[in-house]
Amino acid sequence: MGFICKNEKLERFDFGFFLPTQVKFGKGKVANLATELQIENDLAEKSTAMLITDRGVAAAGLVDKVLAGITSTATIKAAVVYDSVPSDSDTALVEELASQVQANGIDLIIAVGGGSVIDTAKFVSVLGIYGGKAKDYEGGFMVPGPCIPVIAIPTTVGTGSEVTFIAVAKDKESGLKLPIASPYLYPRMAVLDPEMVVSLPAKLVAQTGMDALTHAIEAYVSTESQPFSDALALKATEMIYDNILAATQHDSDALAKMQIAATMAGIAFTNAPVGATHAISHTVGALYNIHHGLANAIALPYVMEFNLEACPSRYASLARAMGIEERLSDIEIGLRGIELVKELRRKLCIPERFREVGVPTDADTIDKICKLALEDVSMAFNPRKAEMADFRPLIEKSI
Amino acid sequence: MIKYYTKAWQDECVRRMQAPEFEAKVKKLNGLFVFRVLDCPDGYDRTMQWTFSSGKLVDVKYAKGVAPWQQLRDEPFSTAMIMRATCPYQMMAALNKGEISPLKALTSPHYKLEGNKALLMQLMPAFNAWNQLCSAVEVTYEYSSEEDEQNEPPAASS
Numbered sequence: 199m200g201f202i203c204k205n206e207k208l209e210r211f212d213f214g215f216f217l218p219t220q221v222k223f224g225k226g227k228v229a230n231l232a233t234e235l236q237i238e239n240d241l242a243e244k245s246t247a248m249l250i251t252d253r254g255v256a257a258a259g260l261v262d263k264v265l266a267g268i269t270s271t272a273t274i275k276a277a278v279v280y281d282s283v284p285s286d287s288d289t290a291l292v293e294e295l296a297s298q299v300q301a302n303g304i305d306l307i308i309a310v311g312g313g314s315v316i317d318t319a320k321f322v323s324v325l326g327i328y329g330g331k332a333k334d335y336e337g338g339f340m341v342p343g344p345c346i347p348v349i350a351i352p353t354t355v356g357t358g359s360e361v362t363f364i365a366v367a368k369d370k371e372s373g374l375k376l377p378i379a380s381p382y383l384y385p386r387m388a389v390l391d392p393e394m395v396v397s398l399p400a401k402l403v404a405q406t407g408m409d410a411l412t413h414a415i416e417a418y419v420s421t422e423s424q425p426f427s428d429a430l431a432l433k434a435t436e437m438i439y440d441n442i443l444a445a446t447q448h449d450s451d452a453l454a455k456m457q458i459a460a461t462m463a464g465i466a467f468t469n470a471p472v473g474a475t476h477a478i479s480h481t482v483g484a485l486y487n488i489h490h491g492l493a494n495a496i497a498l499p500y501v502m503e504f505n506l507e508a509c510p511s512r513y514a515s516l517a518r519a520m521g522i523e524e525r526l527s528d529i530e531i532g533l534r535g536i537e538l539v540k541e542l543r544r545k546l547c548i549p550e551r552f553r554e555v556g557v558p559t560d561a562d563t564i565d566k567i568c569k570l571a572l573e574d575v576s577m578a579f580n581p582r583k584a585e586m587a588d589f590r591p592l593i594e595k596s597i
Numbered sequence: 598m599i600k601y602y603t604k605a606w607q608d609e610c611v612r613r614m615q616a617p618e619f620e621a622k623v624k625k626l627n628g629l630f631v632f633r634v635l636d637c638p639d640g641y642d643r644t645m646q647w648t649f650s651s652g653k654l655v656d657v658k659y660a661k662g663v664a665p666w667q668q669l670r671d672e673p674f675s676t677a678m679i680m681r682a683t684c685p686y687q688m689m690a691a692l693n694k695g696e697i698s699p700l701k702a703l704t705s706p707h708y709k710l711e712g713n714k715a716l717l718m719q720l721m722p723a724f725n726a727w728n729q730l731c732s733a734v735e736v737t738y739e740y741s742s743e744e745d746e747q748n749e750p751p752a753a754s755s
Contacts (some may be wrong), residue, residue: 422715
């Protein structure tokens with residue numbers, strides 16, 4: 199019998215697995231981006247690109263690398279470079295960029311950055327073809343057809359957005375997150391070049407790396423988990439746990455493995471959606487402007503404790519993937535795994551509670567977070583369903 | 598007035614669902630969709646089954662039994678069903694009135710959804726159109742019997 203999964207019973211006899219995004223990994227992939235594009239029949243004739251990024255990425259000199267990479271042949275020119283995507287991109291921005299796409303005849307979008315940048319590119323790819331407002335496409339499967347192809351070049355080790363069919367932007371009017379999901383949102387290609395994460399600050403390695411760990415763990419315990427996503431989630435959990443600390447010390451091998459693991463976790467959770475940790479981080483992030491990875495890192499162990507009784511064998515497998523070898527009950531091994539996550543969080547100097555990052559602790563705030571988190575779509579995929587009375591103690595702990 | 602989640606309500610929904618413009622909106626619906634609504638105000642559990650072929654409604658079934666109708670409640674999910682939803686009447690009524698969102702219901706421990714969720718998410722635009730049509734039927738939610746309704750099938754024993 200296998201050590202990690204203990205030949206567990208197949209619980210689901212009806213599932214699918216989908217990954218239309220082509221993943222290319224390698225040092226120097228960005229420097230040779232034009233060549234990589236030209237060998238793909240559907241991309242070879244693209245001529246006018248919009249490059250979307252943020253100021254941090256531009257300041258690190260990564261945009262210049264990409265521009266050199268795409269203009270190394272005569273085929274593609276970058277017509278528009280937008281380098282000011284904020285950490286919480288909003289609907290007004292994506293609508294403005296979409297109008298530029300239409301005005302300039304853009305036929306390829308290149309996103310260079312973290313989750314906010316890649317999600318912005320996805321919105322623009324929809325609005326650039328079909329027009330209208332971002333809100334017109336809110337929810338699941340409202341995008342009518344194929345969009346402008348997106349090449350996603352992640353510069354963090356966490357988002358997973360380079361391989362998912364979901365994008366989120368802040369609704370400029372309500373201030374809440376506006377999610378869209380559609381199979382047409384999968385980026386055409388994800389380019390993982392270790393040179394693009396080599397200068398990522400340690401703090402962001404820690405926060406985005408914990409985001410990736412959250413994706414892997416939540417995908418593994420998702421109500422929609424299945425053997426294909428399980429394989430990716432477990433391997434990603436192991437790789438992240440083994441490498442995140444070294445990656446914060448800028449160990450290049452560890453950073454490259456983190457980059458791969460983050461994408462594997464992304465593939466896992468686009469097939470087995472995330473749960474309560476994300477419901478909480480979406481809420482707290484929107485209300486108090488807290489970095490998504492940081493919010494996930496704070497909430498993750500509390501949600502693991504909350505969910506443990508719903509699927510102890512799953513949490514035991516995750517703990518074994520992180521190195522727990524003792525032969526104990528599933529609950530006991532699961533608890534050991536949760537302690538490992540807490541210990542990792544401490545070593546990464548990540549706060550343990552939301553109050554440490556400015557979230558108020560009064561009863562009204564807790565009620566508000568509970569209410570909004572319980573209405574987040576991610577709760578539909580959490581292994582333990584909840585109502586206010588069950589959920590409030592979890593929020594109290596994490597606050 | 599029509600009583601919500603009774604045979605008369607289903608009949609009215611069926612009549613409206615035969616409109617070509619509705620069928621065009623739900624053309625991705627295929628197969629059997631089952632709903633179980635428990636503890637209705639007149640003391641019954643009810644089930645409705647809807648079978649579609651490319652958006653056309655090809656079969657509907659309706660049954661009720663005195664709550665708790667154990668046979669209905671214990672019936673295992675079948676792969677012949679695309680989806681089965683089960684919830685208390687009050688929650689289904691709140692959904693129909695728009696008092697709670699489908700998302701809120703989905704995340705509640707009292708709403709049980711069975712079937713391939715990835716497939717169901719792909720059908721979301723069709724479900725939205727279907728829900729919109731059903732919630733447009735004017736109904737009353739509080740009732741103690743269906744006696745005034747015609748074509749009411751006999752209740753199953755619990």
